[in-house]
Amino acid sequence: MCGDWLVSPLLRIMPRMSHQHPPSPAGAEHVAELLRSYGIIPTFQRVEIGQLVFSSPQHLSAEHVLERLTMSGIRVSKATVYNTLNLFAARGLVRQINVDPERACFDSNTSAHYHFHNIDTGELTDVAIPAIEFSRLPSPPPGTELAGVDIVFRVKRKAG
């Protein structure tokens, strides 16, 4: 689900290879090309979903994707939305986030980063990697190696 990670001598956690970020102005042709480069056949529905998802780094649930497509007058089945998002995730085009047990969230920002989760509003925002630095990290259990790190900073409305 997550990419390949590596802990540098500086204890900065960084992705082993930062794959290209889907470009912001996601034209249909552009998205189709991106999908092809990931070995994904660019069908109409996949390109539509891709255009939505890759238009900007964002956090979307399957329901949310379906809703936005419907609002744009594009008819896609729920099954296809799930199939497509799962496929994108499997191929590393989006990342699946588990902050909310209620529903899965797909993050179109696949570069290494962490999250703020507002426990009052449910809002999810990105934390850029440079904002965090470890001076000490645990050793993985015997026989295992690090595959990724997920950090969620739970924040709440400031009191008083």
Added chain:
Amino acid sequence: MCGDWLVSPLLRIMPRMSHQHPPSPAGAEHVAELLRSYGIIPTFQRVEIGQLVFSSPQHLSAEHVLERLTMSGIRVSKATVYNTLNLFAARGLVRQINVDPERACFDSNTSAHYHFHNIDTGELTDVAIPAIEFSRLPSPPPGTELAGVDIVFRVKRKAG
């Protein structure tokens, strides 16, 4: 869901108050007393579930709890298991963990700590706080303050 947290000047994240850890040998009387001290009426079912959960720091799903009780010849309804675990979580006796979107996981280790998640086996193990130290932390978004930090180190079977 999580306790009250505070970032010290040393950038070590620590709980504002570490509440007493439920003792390991969790006798029925002991558990009943513990529940009372948390304002929870110690019914038979709650004490049974408490004895199971507090016997040692562990990660259990609702299904798992029900299964173990059933194996011990104790009949408790699924609804009561969920009610009880949610109650314990609300009162801070256990912590709910979101590593796996499949099912909720309740952690009877409520002291501040993080997790290794083995993506091959699904196994969850604790990472003690002293194993991690930040030398830089992000500032929470405007109008919010830190309420907690969840860190999951995804590990996998060592290659080769």
Added chain:
DNA sequence: ATATGTGCAAATCCTTTGCATAGAA
């Protein structure tokens, strides 16, 4: 032409809920 996707509805799985009964204070 052949392999691959899509849509629909039903199935699945986890979790919650409503309500009558049983138990705690």
Added chain:
DNA sequence: TTCTATGCAAAGGATTTGCACATAT
């Protein structure tokens, strides 16, 4: 007695699945 918890079964919601039909190469 009076409030609260329990159990059952049914409801709820997110996600997957099976299969016939449509589409890509």
